[in-house]
């Protein structure tokens with residue numbers, strides 16, 4: 148089936164704190180968004196839609212030949228909807244954060260194969276390594292541990308997240324602005340969300356520390 152990868156890249160990167168929006172930050176000689184687009188495996192035969200800040204649409208078109216570039220909105224979900232509107236008639240839609248530029252090919256193929264096999268919503272997930280505690284505000288200024296969460300049943304979820312066209316449209320038809328990912332919107336309208344193996348290289352660049360780590364990874368010839 149025809150695949151379209153929608154890349155929301157219209158955020159400002161407030162937590163990263165660089166002088167340019169996050170997708171346009173340099174990663175060892177090339178921008179994050181260029182690396183992200185180039186990293187999509189050609190074997191998918193996918194069309195690509197990139198959603199950027201309005202004032203960077205022309206710049207993005209120069210950087211990304213062969214890619215459909217459209218302006219985004221105030222919230223991530225607004226940008227995703229702008230991408231959906233530009234995605235044409237593709238029956239399998241992937242939504243992939245620009246901020247995950249090193250996502251390996253096997254993650255893309257696992258997501259596409261699972262959607263093609265009939266799963267309406269599919270996310271990559273990795274086990275959680277830290278011990279996680281649920282906390283409540285304490286009376287003396289320190290937080291109080293309410294309980295330890297069983298991490299065996301938790302997954303840290305990445306992108307690309309894959310959907311049938313019908314499922315993604317339905318998920319975004321009713322967006323009250325609370326979900327932090329597209330699968331969260333799908334869950335809220337009762338669409339089953341399935342998990343395939345993610346990968347540490349699909350890590351998201353959020354903070355200056357993440358950028359430091361990912362620059363080390365890109366600079367490493369073995370990868």
Ligand code: CTP
Pocket residue numbers: 154155156157158159160161162163169170198219220221222223224226227244245246351352353
């Ligand atoms: N995004 C978007 N449109 C928005 C907000 C976010 O397209 N209005 C995109 C970002 O560009 C990023 C992805 O959604 O590729 C994940 O968002 P996040 O990591 O939060 O990026 P930013 O919103 O740019 O960062 P911050 O929240 O620190 O400002």
Ligand code: MG
Pocket residue numbers: 158
């Ligand atoms: Mg954000």
